[in-house]
Amino acid sequence: xxxxxxxxxxxSIQEGENATMNCSYKTSINNLQWYRQNSGRGLVHLIxxxxxxxxxxxxxxxxxxxxxxxxxxxxxxxxxxxxxxxYFCATDDxxxxxxxxxxxxxxxxxP
Amino acid sequence: ETGVTQTPRHLxxxxxxxxxxxxxxxxxxxxxxxxxxxxxxxxxxxxxxSLEERVENNSVPSRFSPECPNSSHLFLHLHTLQPEDSAxxxxxSSPGFTGAKNIQYFGAGxxxxxx
Numbered sequence: 001x002x003x004x005x006x007x008x009x010x011x012s013i014q015e016g017e018n019a020t021m022n023c024s025y026k027t028s029i030n031n032l033q034w035y036r037q038n039s040g041r042g043l044v045h046l047i048x049x050x051x052x053x054x055x056x057x058x059x060x061x062x063x064x065x066x067x068x069x070x071x072x073x074x075x076x077x078x079x080x081x082x083x084x085x086x087y088f089c090a091t092d093d094x095x096x097x098x099x100x101x102x103x104x105x106x107x108x109x110x111p
Numbered sequence: 112e113t114g115v116t117q118t119p120r121h122l123x124x125x126x127x128x129x130x131x132x133x134x135x136x137x138x139x140x141x142x143x144x145x146x147x148x149x150x151x152x153x154x155x156x157x158x159x160x161s162l163e164e165r166v167e168n169n170s171v172p173s174r175f176s177p178e179c180p181n182s183s184h185l186f187l188h189l190h191t192l193q194p195e196d197s198a199x200x201x202x203x204s205s206p207g208f209t210g211a212k213n214i215q216y217f218g219a220g221x222x223x224x225x226x
Contacts, residue, residue: 004153040220040222041219042219043201043215048214098156099156099213100153101153102153103151
């Protein structure tokens with residue numbers, strides 16, 4: 001079954017604003033990852049957060065994880081036009097450790 | 112560049128054609144994957160290889176046939192495809208399957224159109 005579902009499906013903001021994307025999943029996980037995909041290209045790994053972590057930072061990215069609610073959020077601060085992309089969360093399947101990806105959030109950052 | 116190279120980038124084929132997609136990684140990773148990405152659908156895992164051995168096949172139709180001759184190369188052989196098989200096909204690799212080793216590195220994909 002599908003693990004991650006992102007919300008919102010699409011987000012449009014101005015440069016300099018913050019962008020927040022949410023991910024919900026259904027079963028217990030070991031790790032949750034966020035990936036970014038520019039239009040028609042491959043996915044690029046952004047950040048991994050372990051199930052025993054609550055918050056993690058990487059540059060302008062801040063990820064939170066709430067295992068009790070089975071949810072995660074990705075915050076991009078001071079967004080830039082170059083941040084325009086689709087963002088996916090991916091959770092590991094504890095049975096085999098394969099990643100299950102959500103449907104993604106399409107982010108548009110206008111100059 | 113992620114270290115994973117896919118060729119060709121674009122492919123148009125008829126339903127009776129036979130073609131192959133190629134993926135190459137020189138990251139020293141032990142796991143390689145094929146994914147299918149269709150519009151408005153989640154990324155679908157098709158095949159997983161661990162050190163050249165297929166470890167997962169997610170009920171993929173037999174018109175898709177993977178091949179992993181060594182740990183650096185992965186192929187997806189296509190034959191008698193259907194128009195609904197048109198999609199972006201992504202190859203990925205990872206060091207392993209647990210924890211941070213499960214961080215996947217993707218190629219740029221092959222955009223396949225079946226006429």
